[in-house]
Amino acid sequence: MKAEELVAITAQHVEKLFAGEGSGHDWWHIKRVWQNALSIARLENADLTVVQLGALLHDIADWKFNAGDEEAGPRAAKKWLQEHDAPEELMEKVCQIIREVTFKGAGVDTTPSTLEGKVVQDADRLDAIGAIGIGRAFAYGGHKGREMYHPGEEPRLHASFEEYKKNQGATLNHFYEKLFLLKDRFSTAAGRQLAQQRHAYMEQFVEQFLQEWHGEETPPAAFQLTAKAD
Template structure:
């Protein structure tokens, strides 16, 4: 089986698995990450087969839906790629992307170790911000039964992945705990450029959200956007 067939088979497999998923981690999210990864990869010296497979399989068994098991994704991806007779070096490169792509808390360095992982991480983070990122954040919050916002629950900048995994805060906190932080954590010039407009759009949204929520009242200090850049 050549690389094109492996990518095509993987795309079909993932689409079957994730069609209709309602938490914001559906097939269309994965497809957007795949296409963003290809867009970024054109400007980078990377193995595009590894990039495409990493993008397609990055959420194949996300820890958020597998009791916090960080190895669920690499394990399921490996099983799939072995079923397709993929070579071991390729499998390991893809599994490494899956391990490294996720955000693990404000205080945790998640800089990827390979150029391919940097591309996929940027592509995934682009889909976490902007208009689509806003929609996905509230879709996931609703899926988990979380409040949209609670003025008395301040955002927390988690110092470890374990702290981040235990987080049950309202959805708006997620903007302060992760989404607003991503703009300065992109790996590639293309990712950084694309992130700017999406970041600004999120800030406008949150400003409007808080204005409508509080009216003439001033939001709690933890939720004020003092830096609109």
């Protein structure tokens, strides 16, 4: 099977699999990641087939929805690619991207080992920030039954993936525990440039959210953006 055909049928498969998903990890998220990854890959001269398949399959069995199993995604992706006679080398490259793409906590370095992995990770992180990132954060929080915000519950900068997996904090904490950190963790020049405006928009949103929540009061120190930047 030609690479173009494999990408096309993979896109069709993933669209059917994730249609109507309500946690922010739906087909439209995957499609945005796919298109952003393709744009970045062309600028970075990355392998377009590996990047496209990595982007399309990066959430095929996310650990968050599979009892914390980090290998669920690579297994599901490999099974799909094997069924369509993909070369072994291609399968391994795609599965490596899926293993390395996810954020694992503030204290964990998750820089991918390949250019293609960096491209897909940057595209995925772009969709985690900005206006869409805000919407996805609250969609996921609602899906998990979490409060939007709890002033007495401070954000935690998780030192390990296991600690991060166990996190049950309110959605606003997620901005401090992950989303505000992403701007400085992009690997490609295009990703870093695109992240700047989206990051600034998130800061404005959180500042407005806290002003509306607390009224004339000052938000707790852990939720003050100026304090977090020092």
